[in-house]
Amino acid sequence: MSTAKTSPETEAAVESVSTDTPPAGDLREEYQALAEQVRRYRFAYYNEDAPLVSDAEFDTLYRRLEEIEALHPELVTNDSPTQEVGGEVSAAFSPVEHLQRMYSLEDVFSLDELDAWVRKTEASVATISPGARIKWLTELKIDGLAVNLLYRNGELVRAATRGDGTTGEDITHNVLTIASIPRSLKGENLPAEMEIRGEVFIPSKDFERLNVTMVEAGKAPFANPRNAAAGSLRQKDPEVTARRPLSMYVHGIGAREGLDVASQSGTYELLKQWGLPTSPYYKVLDTYEEVLKYIADNGEHRHDLSHEIDGIVVKVDDFALQRALGNTSRVPRWSVAYKYPPEEVNTKLLDIRVNVGRTGRVTPYGIMEPVLVSGSTVEMATLHNQDVVKAKGVKIGDTVVLRKAGDVIPEIVGPVVALRDGSERDFVMPTHCPSCGTELKPAKEGDVDIRCPNAKSCPSQLRERVFHLAGRGAFDIEALGWEAAIALTSPAEPENPPLTSEAGLFDLKIEDLADVRIERPKRVKGVVDGTELVPYFYTKGTAKKPSVASANTRKLFDELEKAKSQPLWRVLVALSIRHVGPTAARALAGAFGSMDAIRAATEEQLAHVDGVGPTIAAALTEWFAEDWHREIVDAWAAAGVRMADERDESMPRTLEGLTVVVTGTLPNFSRDEAKEAILTRGGKASGSVSKKTDYVVAGENAGTKLDKAESLGVRVIDEDGFRTLLAEGSVPDGAGAEGAVPAAESASEEESVPEGEPA
Structure with a gap:
């Protein structure tokens, strides 16, 4: 589930999780109130695509409901939310009965709970099939909408939502507009009748563009990609659905006639051969330790993926074992969903203010009711610029969705439109600097950002x-x-x-x-x-x-x-020259060796430095043209700050002419140390892989750069190979590739230093 405000009754219910068990009468009232809340929030989520509480809040309420039912089974009724699958079937669409029931997945919220589920499953398998070894099919839990596709003799005849698991909504006309879903399957000997299960979603980048178009059209933006996908599939007009950037990955199979496959992974390969879209991210793993590593890797890089995820699904791969383990009334016993700790919460946007950064860029940021997210209390979040505020469609006074992934600056994702009461107001960008009163303007015509031009005195x-x-x-x-x-x-x-x-x-x-x-x-x-x-x-x-x-x-x-004794490149970064981050500063220091040489260089000479280029060269020339900028350099030099690098003539130039990319984590080199080692030996330390790259040094969690290197045929080496390369300038074929460990994805490296977000 997803995104919205904490209501007073939610807060009361959440608080009750940690209280002593109340008297029977009070407990019954709490249970009935909780059940009604869960039904209402579930209906808003599944049927109206307008969530009223966040995933984490809903999960807390639901687990409290389960806790009460476990302690007092006499309270459980047939219409309890814990006895149902998904949502109800909307009257706006024709009901469709699935040939085979669609189950929900059991959720676990900690590695301890996952460990308990794995041990229980292993014990059950040991009893059912002594000596059998479990292979775990492990895949991303896509935050989308579950859909069931019915194919007869290879032709798509019907598509439906999961609904309550037995009956769904007929959305065939809308699903036919999704380009990635084939109307006809490829190949021969196709089953006479077969149900394919999968998840419809909107890729992250497409979601951002969709919300921009919604706001530009004067419509409310979507709170998140999941609800955008669900709302798109429930359009009465398929032409509206066709304009939405929907995608689908299939991940299961229901009823099948004449299909004999031994495993879930084998089914995936077959579905792929038939032309159905399967996820590129799944893996079949032999051990629980490998499952834990998969969870950790994807948790670290979850926002680098092409779509949103909220967890990892772990399945017993073997179909015979799946059948033997069976299902409960709601969930299969052979599969579980581990949900990552929540990174999205809802809070009140109290105000939008602006911060003036070190190069004068004016950045709007939100002031919010303090809220705990990803382990820390957050009161402020960036909004980047006035166009982003407009594109997100947020207003002062909105309940907003807030995301904080790890150490990343908190970001306001969007508003919860369903909770607006009319008191919200638009943000107006100031015309004058709030710090010094100078009139704000773009640095040059066409810039989105506006800046305070009073750089010296602001x-x-x-x-x-x-x-x-x-x-x-x-x-x-x-x-x-x-x-x-x-x-x-x-x-x-x-x-x-x-x-x-x-x-x-x-x-x-x-x-x-x-x-x-x-x-x-x-x-x-x-x-x-x-x-x-x-x-x-x-x-x-x-x-x-x-x-x-x-x-x-x-x-x-x-x-x-x-x-004062820091190397020249660090001094260059410290000067806050626009566009000059560590990468460009290293290149400049390596090419010129001293601040005097950089100051004396022409714009053309600066631009010819590999890794600098015309934009940075122009910024340097403009910076040194200012008297007060040169005064900073002169004052620092007079105070003893080092303004030239002493070249180590004894260091062999083994990497002269070579381009090396370092990706992932090396046990004995930090990223800066690895770059320094390359540069001091005459090589180019690049941040991206291309056909011109000579070597890629890959450590743990190497990610997409490793994938690209392999696709381009670039030589990949590990840390031992890197040491050989530094010493000798080459690595013998077949050597130095033992430790190159791929991961799911990796964020691209920053090439410049970001400025001025609220601290």
């Missing part, structure tokens, strides 16, 4: 640049974080901040920071009671104990001293 831009230069990709000054950047550039006191330009960073004296104060919440007996001004870099001090520089402040000055 307090927000200075704060962001100071925070950026301390980052891991630049000077790597751990003690100079976000709050310290604020304290240095725009403290509450004194009126004149310690830094009015980053040029003065390395000239700071510890005593310059003694009077710097920032505003923090004032707590009285643990309760917030207004705000107070407190020293940031020094201790508070008392009559008996004078204020002194804090330990973190002393550490800051130690790290500033260390930062």
